[in-house]
Amino acid sequence: MNIPVTSTSRLGTNWIGLRTIVIREFSRIVRIWGQTLLPPAVTATLYFVIFGHLIGNRIGEMGGYRYLQYIAPGLIMMSVITNSFGNVVSSFFGARFGKYIEELLVSPLPDWLIVIGYVAGGLVRGLSVGLIVTVVAMLFSQLTVHSPWVIVAAVLLTSMVFGLGGFINAVFAKSFDHISWFPTFILTPLTYFGGVFYSIDLLPPWARLLSHANPVLYMVNAFRYGFLGVSDVDIGLSFGIMLGSLVILFSVAVGLMRKGIGIRE
Amino acid sequence: MHALSIRQLRKTYGNGVEALKGIDLDVPEGEFLALLGPNGAGKTTTIGIVTSLVNKTSGSVAVFGHDLDHDLAAAKACLGVVPQEINFNQFESAETIVINSAGFYGIPRDVARERAEKYLRQLQLWDKRKAIARSLSGGMKRRLMIARALMHEPQLLILDEPTAGVDVEVRRSMREYLREINDLGITIILTTHYLEEAEELCRHVAIIDKGRIIENDRMSSVLGKLQLETYVLDLVTPLAGCPDLGDIRATLTDSRTLEVEVVRGQPLNEIFVRLAAAGVQVSSLRNKVNRLEELFMKLVATDPSAGVAP
Numbered sequence: 306m307n308i309p310v311t312s313t314s315r316l317g318t319n320w321i322g323l324r325t326i327v328i329r330e331f332s333r334i335v336r337i338w339g340q341t342l343l344p345p346a347v348t349a350t351l352y353f354v355i356f357g358h359l360i361g362n363r364i365g366e367m368g369g370y371r372y373l374q375y376i377a378p379g380l381i382m383m384s385v386i387t388n389s390f391g392n393v394v395s396s397f398f399g400a401r402f403g404k405y406i407e408e409l410l411v412s413p414l415p416d417w418l419i420v421i422g423y424v425a426g427g428l429v430r431g432l433s434v435g436l437i438v439t440v441v442a443m444l445f446s447q448l449t450v451h452s453p454w455v456i457v458a459a460v461l462l463t464s465m466v467f468g469l470g471g472f473i474n475a476v477f478a479k480s481f482d483h484i485s486w487f488p489t490f491i492l493t494p495l496t497y498f499g500g501v502f503y504s505i506d507l508l509p510p511w512a513r514l515l516s517h518a519n520p521v522l523y524m525v526n527a528f529r530y531g532f533l534g535v536s537d538v539d540i541g542l543s544f545g546i547m548l549g550s551l552v553i554l555f556s557v558a559v560g561l562m563r564k565g566i567g568i569r570e
Numbered sequence: 571m572h573a574l575s576i577r578q579l580r581k582t583y584g585n586g587v588e589a590l591k592g593i594d595l596d597v598p599e600g601e602f603l604a605l606l607g608p609n610g611a612g613k614t615t616t617i618g619i620v621t622s623l624v625n626k627t628s629g630s631v632a633v634f635g636h637d638l639d640h641d642l643a644a645a646k647a648c649l650g651v652v653p654q655e656i657n658f659n660q661f662e663s664a665e666t667i668v669i670n671s672a673g674f675y676g677i678p679r680d681v682a683r684e685r686a687e688k689y690l691r692q693l694q695l696w697d698k699r700k701a702i703a704r705s706l707s708g709g710m711k712r713r714l715m716i717a718r719a720l721m722h723e724p725q726l727l728i729l730d731e732p733t734a735g736v737d738v739e740v741r742r743s744m745r746e747y748l749r750e751i752n753d754l755g756i757t758i759i760l761t762t763h764y765l766e767e768a769e770e771l772c773r774h775v776a777i778i779d780k781g782r783i784i785e786n787d788r789m790s791s792v793l794g795k796l797q798l799e800t801y802v803l804d805l806v807t808p809l810a811g812c813p814d815l816g817d818i819r820a821t822l823t824d825s826r827t828l829e830v831e832v833v834r835g836q837p838l839n840e841i842f843v844r845l846a847a848a849g850v851q852v853s854s855l856r857n858k859v860n861r862l863e864e865l866f867m868k869l870v871a872t873d874p875s876a877g878v879a880p
Binding site for chain 2: 315317318319320321322324325326328329332336400403404405407408409410411412413414415565569570
């Protein structure tokens with residue numbers, strides 16, 4: 306045995322470490338594809354058939370577009386949000402529960418890199434599912450692209466924001482029940498009231514005002530703007546909220562790791 | 571240089587339990603140290619702090635001169651740890667587990683694959699490399715954790731009860747392997763409830779009790795402190811009661827087995843003279859192996875109901 310052997314630079318160690326976490330997360334997503342990739346495709350198909358096709362044909366136009374075209378970006382974003390969040394929360398809590406998070410904690414990888422690694426895993430799943438749902442959407446409707454950069458920026462930021470949310474949820478969770486509470490009672494209502502299925506112009510003034518407190522509204526509308534060029538909110542404000550959320554949640558997640566909340570005794 | 575240097579290490583848990591009350595410990599490079607103590611003495615807390623799994627309350631820890639507070643990544647890179655509990659993803663294959671572990675230490679994937687073969691072969695797991703970890707036996711899982719800990723070729727290897735719950739054959743092969751890698755220069759710290767294992771493997775022993783180090787010396791010096799040695803005698807004919815051997819203390823453990831305690835340096839001939847006088851015939855004689863256990867029990871005042879090691 307030759308010792309010591311590792312002479313990789315700190316940067317090199319971090320890069321290989323990050324890549325390893327992402328590869329591990331990707332392998333997990335593929336290994337349990339029946340839980341990670343298939344259900345969103347089925348759900349999206351049902352949404353498009355029922356809301357987009359059957360009911361949508363009776364609704365007519367919204368925001369100047371056919372209803373199915375209008376909800377398609379929202380449905381894609383909804384799947385990105387739930388899957389980015391779900392991947393990180395289940396993977397990180399699973400690592401805590403199975404104690405194999407210790408593999409990372411004893412390694413020389415810094416706390417911030419571990420956070421980025423898990424969020425990158427959420428990004429991989431969020432984007433994979435987003436792509437699947439986009440393909441499903443294209444089977445039902447022609448998707449127009451108004452601004453590809455807005456689409457890419459909005460989906461990346463949103464996926465990372467909810468990946469970080471999933472990470473924080475997983476840090477505080479003490480049981481598998483706890484990792485389903487936030488998605489069920491907070492995330493799902495925020496998403497459904499976030500303008501996925503409707504324009505907030507349809508709402509009474511008080512509800513419209515209340516909707517502006519919902520961060521998902523800005524994400525869905527920025528994404529929709531990228532496809533259709535229409536939005537209920539200011540795009541600049543949307544990106545400001547997404548970036549602000551990203552910075553705040555990343556700081557919180559790294560802070561929790563440093564303090565060892567739920568991880569170190 | 572010391573492989574591990576601990577100064578005034580204290581740990582008080584959130585519930586108020588003071589697990590470590592200011593311990594000092596130096597482990598020279600290349601050493602094979604046994605860290606012993608009863609359950610709850612502070613062994614696992616100490617290891618937890620050294621490996622960054624437990625936050626210390628105060629004090630300092632340095633691994634090969636790298637202080638955990640100022641140079642954590644460098645300290646961690648020198649360390650390999652085999653924990654008490656299984657802590658790998660049981661749904662991954664053995665090979666994936668060790669290769670990923672190397673990646674966390676910055677080992678490129680092609681090098682990691684070569685090392686995976688090397689260590690999985692050395693620990694007789696190569697044939698099981700594609701097996702899902704969950705399907706491995708208890709002994710295989712323990713060996714897998716040793717292979718994983720060696721993937722980044724650490725200079726200091728800490729093993730917390732590595733042979734707990736494994737059969738005799740596996741335990742023996744693991745001991746041989748640990749001796750081999752220590753001979754190659756890796757410093758090893760071992761906690762174990764098998765004191766004969768510590769006595770056989772380790773050159774240095776530190777005993778921790780109630781959060782304090784109560785003994786820290788060469789194994790030979792520690793064992794030298796024993797004034798008494800115990801011999802086990804197998805008897806030709808069974809006895810109904812313990813024979814009177816005068817000032818030689820004897821215990822009849824069963825009708826055919828007699829244990830006698832001899833003051834160090836006292837000739838054994840005297841025992842046989844007295845046994846012959848008492849009409850006791852001996853078929854075989856052996857030294858009781860667990861000398862360390864005797865010392866341990868003398869040093870550590872424990873509540874018998876508290877699950878004392880061993």
